[in-house]
Each structure stands twice: as C-alpha cells, then as structure tokens.
Amino acid sequence: MAERRTPSRERIxxxxxxxxxxxxxxxTSIREMAKHAKAPLGSTYHYFPEGKQQLATEAVRYTGEWVARSLRKELESGPVEGLRAFLALWRKIVVESDFHAGCPVLAVAVEEPPADEVPPALAAAADVFAQWETLLAASLREHGAEAEQAAQLATLVVAAVEGTVAMCRAKRSAQPLDDTAEQLRALVVGAIKR
Amino acid sequence: MAERRTPSRERIxxxxxxxxxxxxxxxTSIREMAKHAKAPLGSTYHYFPEGKQQLATEAVRYTGEWVARSLRKELESGPVEGLRAFLALWRKIVVESDFHAGCPVLAVAVEEPPADEVPPALAAAADVFAQWETLLAASLREHGAEAEQAAQLATLVVAAVEGTVAMCRAKRSAQPLDDTAEQLRALVVGAIKR
DNA sequence: GGTAGACTATGACGGCCGTTATAGCCAGAG
DNA sequence: CTCTGGCTATAACGGCCGTCATAGTCTACC
Incomplete structure (x- = not known):
C-alpha cells in the first residue's frame, strides 16, 4: 500500500x-524542500508527520547509508583504496556544486540542541559518523593495524574529511582536500604496513 | 571619539x-544577539550598519584573531606544544559548554553563498583558516619540516580539528578530540624530526 | 459501482525575521 | 547655556517561518 513505490518520498x-x-x-525551509522535490507542501507533512526534525533525521540517515555503501564496496580493495574513494566522493560533491554543497551530516551536527534534549537529527548524525568510523577501523584492523591505532585513525579520517570539505567551500578551492588526501594516505599506508 | 572605549560594541x-x-x-537572529549582549537592537544597527553580514564577519574575524594570538604564543615553544594548545583550546570550549558550542568560523563556512557572490563573512572564514594554517606551517618549517609537507600538515591539522569539534558535539563526547590529538601529535613529531 | 485510504490542494494561524524610520536622550565641547 | 552628535527607545514594514485543518481528488481493490 504505502510502500509499493513512492519515488516521491525518497525524492523529498x-x-x-x-x-x-x-x-x-x-x-532550509520545508516549503523550499517541497518545491525542490516538486512535491506539494502537504505531502511533506503526510510522509513526515513529525515535521522538519523527522525530515532532517531521514536526510542524515539517507546520506549516511549512501556513503557507507560506497565505503563498504571500495574498502574491499583495502583501506588505502577505501580512503581514496571516500575523499573522491566528497571532492566530487564539492567541486561539481561549484563549492556550494558540503556534507549534510556536518551541517546538522553544527546546530545547537535546544535546552537539554538531543534532537533525533543530531543523534542520527552521531550514528552516521560512528558508522563510517567503524567501517574504516575494521578494514584497517583487517590489514594489520593495531586496534586502538585503527580506531583513532578512523576517527581522524572522518573528522578531517568533514572539516576539509567545509574548508574547501570557504576557500572556494579543492586544494585543501588534495592536501589532506596526501597526508591521510601516507598515514594509512604507515598504519597497515608494520 | 568612536574608538575611545566602547565595551558595548566588542561585547556584541x-x-x-x-x-x-x-x-x-x-x-541566530540579530535581536537575540543584541539581547545576549544586553544591548538594544538599535545599537547593533548603529555599530554595524551593514547588518547581519557585517556582524557575522566581525565575529569570525574576532574569533580568528583570538585563536591566532593563542596559537602564536604557544608556538614559541615549538609545533608540538602549539598543536597541544590548539587542541586544548577547542576541547575546553566544547566541554565547558556541555557540547553546545563549537567554532563560529566553521559555522559560517557551512552556509551557502547566495547565487554567485561571496558574502564577506565567508571570505573572512577562509582568511581565518588560512591564517591559522600559515602560523602552523611556519612553525613546522622552522623546526625542520620540508615546505610542502609543512603546508599540507598544517591544512590537515586545522581541518581535522574543525571536523573533530563538530563530531564531539554530535556524539556528546570529547573522545574524538583526544583520539585525533594523539594521531596528529605523532604526525607532527614525525614531520619535524628528520 | 462503490468505497476506503493514500495523496494533494488550499488557506489559514501566530510568530519571528532583517531592516528601516523617527524621535528622544544625554554627555561633552564651545 | 547651547548645541552637536553618539547612542537609545519604540514602533512599524513586508515577508517567510513551522505547523495544522479541511476539503478535495484519484486509484486500487471488493
């Protein structure tokens, strides 16, 4: 019924x-999101009854899963190849949007939680970061890196890429991504060959 | 006259x-900024006639200069000490705000420039990043790092710290900062001892 | 053919936004 | 004392915000 084929929901x-x-x-207003997806405003509240927070949460998870899929696939060729693909993915987004687009997960992570509760979108962002780190760390361990080193390096990679993407947007240049790519690559190579 | 002593402006x-x-x-609305600084709304438009953009630009530059001062001072004791202080500074902000505050420069860098022009606040963010990188890179070179390596590593450090701060907020934990701290420290040590 | 339920169309609600205008205050210079 | 000019107070402007309600439409199954 509801899940037969609803391309509209996913488009939103x-x-x-x-x-x-x-x-x-x-x-980003809900009205704009609806218009951007050529969907009526009423539909967004039909598909996402909890409003903006729910839509943001799903957007974060959607991106997280999309990147994780690419990461899983490329990591089959080893951590170095996985890292290369991870960086290439974000580089493509930044450059092809003419430095307008970045990472939605970071964008959500950078907004204050109201008072003392944790909005679901922020929790989803934390989960996505952790998921990416887990994938990278596992691959590093499988290729000979020590456990703690693997975890720390995975964290560094994810954080550095997120930060670099934002930096590229500010500078309107892909140079930072190429610089950190080289540094991270050397670091990963050193971590698995010992 | 205008610059005799106006603590109000700086407070804003x-x-x-x-x-x-x-x-x-x-x-963040201008009304809230005014209230937060206990200044009347009219005053913000008196001090910052170009409105929100100008206020954001000055806030970015203010933070940039504040961090750069600390960085310059601590780098006198060498790159490793400078890195340590840089990380400690952000760790303090994140932890003491109970994971609510982050870096305003990153926050500004993560908002789309309208159409094809570059808002001054975004340009200021790019400048601040570059300034921090320049300070770090110079110190690295002074301590024996090769020029290109120094520049790349400086970029990585700044980007990684920015990304890690955001990640800590999402995870509500300072662990990522401690992890990247260790990785970056080893990297810096390796870069200057050769 | 009828009926249920997924989706859409439309419009309204109070509220906050950035910005501007105008008039008033009040210290310090002459 | 007067007057100037930095600063404040107050109110208003049009506009977009998130959300909700209600009445439709249309499709798929009985």
Whole structure:
C-alpha cells in the first residue's frame, strides 16, 4: 500500500539532504524542500508527520547509508583504496556544486540542541559518523593495524574529511582536500604496513 | 571619539561569535544577539550598519584573531606544544559548554553563498583558516619540516580539528578530540624530526 | 459501482525575521 | 547655556517561518 513505490518520498529526502548540505538545516525551509522535490507542501507533512526534525533525521540517515555503501564496496580493495574513494566522493560533491554543497551530516551536527534534549537529527548524525568510523577501523584492523591505532585513525579520517570539505567551500578551492588526501594516505599506508 | 572605549560594541561581537558557534549563523537572529549582549537592537544597527553580514564577519574575524594570538604564543615553544594548545583550546570550549558550542568560523563556512557572490563573512572564514594554517606551517618549517609537507600538515591539522569539534558535539563526547590529538601529535613529531 | 485510504490542494494561524524610520536622550565641547 | 552628535527607545514594514485543518481528488481493490 504505502510502500509499493513512492519515488516521491525518497525524492523529498534526497532533495532535503542536498539542500541541508548547502544552506544548513535552519536556513532550509520545508516549503523550499517541497518545491525542490516538486512535491506539494502537504505531502511533506503526510510522509513526515513529525515535521522538519523527522525530515532532517531521514536526510542524515539517507546520506549516511549512501556513503557507507560506497565505503563498504571500495574498502574491499583495502583501506588505502577505501580512503581514496571516500575523499573522491566528497571532492566530487564539492567541486561539481561549484563549492556550494558540503556534507549534510556536518551541517546538522553544527546546530545547537535546544535546552537539554538531543534532537533525533543530531543523534542520527552521531550514528552516521560512528558508522563510517567503524567501517574504516575494521578494514584497517583487517590489514594489520593495531586496534586502538585503527580506531583513532578512523576517527581522524572522518573528522578531517568533514572539516576539509567545509574548508574547501570557504576557500572556494579543492586544494585543501588534495592536501589532506596526501597526508591521510601516507598515514594509512604507515598504519597497515608494520 | 568612536574608538575611545566602547565595551558595548566588542561585547556584541564576542556574544555574536558565541551564539553563532552554537546555533549557526542563520539560526541566530540579530535581536537575540543584541539581547545576549544586553544591548538594544538599535545599537547593533548603529555599530554595524551593514547588518547581519557585517556582524557575522566581525565575529569570525574576532574569533580568528583570538585563536591566532593563542596559537602564536604557544608556538614559541615549538609545533608540538602549539598543536597541544590548539587542541586544548577547542576541547575546553566544547566541554565547558556541555557540547553546545563549537567554532563560529566553521559555522559560517557551512552556509551557502547566495547565487554567485561571496558574502564577506565567508571570505573572512577562509582568511581565518588560512591564517591559522600559515602560523602552523611556519612553525613546522622552522623546526625542520620540508615546505610542502609543512603546508599540507598544517591544512590537515586545522581541518581535522574543525571536523573533530563538530563530531564531539554530535556524539556528546570529547573522545574524538583526544583520539585525533594523539594521531596528529605523532604526525607532527614525525614531520619535524628528520 | 462503490468505497476506503493514500495523496494533494488550499488557506489559514501566530510568530519571528532583517531592516528601516523617527524621535528622544544625554554627555561633552564651545 | 547651547548645541552637536553618539547612542537609545519604540514602533512599524513586508515577508517567510513551522505547523495544522479541511476539503478535495484519484486509484486500487471488493
């Protein structure tokens, strides 16, 4: 019934992820997300009854899963290849959007939780980061890296890539991504060959 | 006349930087910034006639200079000590705000420039990143690192710290900062001892 | 053919946004 | 004392925000 084929719902989520990655969460209105996905405003509240927070949460998870899929596949060729693909993926997004788009997960992570509760979208962002780190760390361990070193390095890689993507947008240049790519590559090579 | 002593103006800028680092630029209203600095709304438009963009730009520059001062001082004891202080500075902000505050420069970098122009606040963010990198790279070179290596490593450090700070907020944990700290430290030590 | 339920269309609600205008205050210079 | 000019107070402007309600439409199954 509801899940037969609803390309509209997924289009909204994907579009929301794209817009959030460009403008940030609070600068992206539900009306704009609907229009961007060529969906009526009423539909967004039909598919996402909990409103903006739910849509943001799903956008984060959508991006997380999309990147994780690519990561899993490329890591089959080893950590170095996985890292290369991870960096290439973000480089493509940044460059092809003419330095307008970035990572929606980071965009959501950079907004204050109201008072003392943790909004679901922020929790989803934490999960996505952890997921990417887990994938990288596992591959590193499988290729000979010591456990703690693998975990730390995985964290560094994810954080560095996120930070570098944002930096590239500010500088309107892909140079930072190429610089950190080289540094991280050497680091990964050193970590698995010992 | 205007610059004799106007603590009010600086209070507004400092408060704006803090609020932007928590909620992001577009989620922070001028009214709130004024109230947070206990200044009347009219005063913000008196001190910053170009409105929100100008205030954001000054907040970014203010933070940039503040961090650069600390960085310059600590780098006198060498790159390793400078890196340690850099990380400690952000760790303090993140932890003491109970994972609510981050870096206002990153917050500004993560908002889409409208159409094809570059807002001054975004340009300021790029400048601040470059400034921090320059300081680190110079210190690395002075301590024996090769020029290109120094530049790349400096970029990695700044980007990684920015990304890690955001990650800590999402995870509500300082662990990522401690992890990347260790990795970066080893990297810096290796780069200057050769 | 009828009926249920997924989706859409439309419009309204109060509220906050950035910005501007205008008039008033009040210290310090002459 | 007067007057100037930095600063404040107050109110208003149009506009977009998130959300909700209600009445439709249309499709798929009985």
């Amino acid at each position: 989520v994907a579009g929301a992820a794209d817009m959030i990655s460009r403008r940030g969460l609070s600068a | 800028v400092a408060g704006a930087a803090d609020m932007i680092s928590r909620r992001g630029l577009s989620a």
